[in-house]
Amino acid sequence: MIVLESIEQTERLAVIIGETAKASDNLVLTGDLGAGKTTLTKGIAKGLGIEQMIKSPTYTIIREYPQGRIPLYHMDVYRVESGAADLGLDEYFEGDGFSVIEWGNLLKEALPVDYLEMLIEKDPTDLDKRLVSFKAFGRQAEALEARILAQWEQDHV
Incomplete structure (x- = not known):
């Protein structure tokens, strides 16, 4: 964990994720409202070399940012109640x-076959802190998680 x-630490972790991401990597951000999912995505974009302003795709479902080292596909499926398989997300x-x-x-069932889940929780004893854990599918x-953790550890030695 x-x-x-x-x-600043949240943003640094996000930049690391962007710097270590490869094409067809998938990151699922899980956490309560206000946990920092969109803030993380903004930092990930920075790590990918995307300077465009990142907006939450709450109503559009998907926003594409093609101008980085690799494109960023930012999705917010909170409002997708059914028919997720029909959205063409697997592309x-x-x-x-x-x-x-x-x-x-x-x-x-519409989740990708291979993805890294990142659980972001507010620390119950200090609401300014976040607790982050990963689960690879x-x-x-697994390779993405290893790259992220190796770079995080290198930064915090």
Whole structure:
């Protein structure tokens, strides 16, 4: 588990994720409202070299940012109640970019086959802190998690 004690640490972790992401990597962000999912995505974009302003895709479901080292596909599926399999998300999941899926746990059977879930929780003793844990589903996700953790540890030695 990673304890993020400040917004700066949260942003640094997000940049690391962007720097270490590869094409067709998929990251599912899970956490309560206000946990920092969109803030993380903004930092991930920075790590990918995307300078465009990142907006939450709450109503559009998907926003594409093609101008980075690899494209960023930012999805927010909170409002997708049914028919997720009909949205064509697998084209993004298996494509040439990095997919970040807020509320991805709601996709159930429409989740990608291989993805890294990042659980972000508010620390109950200090609401400014975040507790982050990862769970890999598949080899590509395991490799992404290993790259993220190795870079995080290198930064915090």
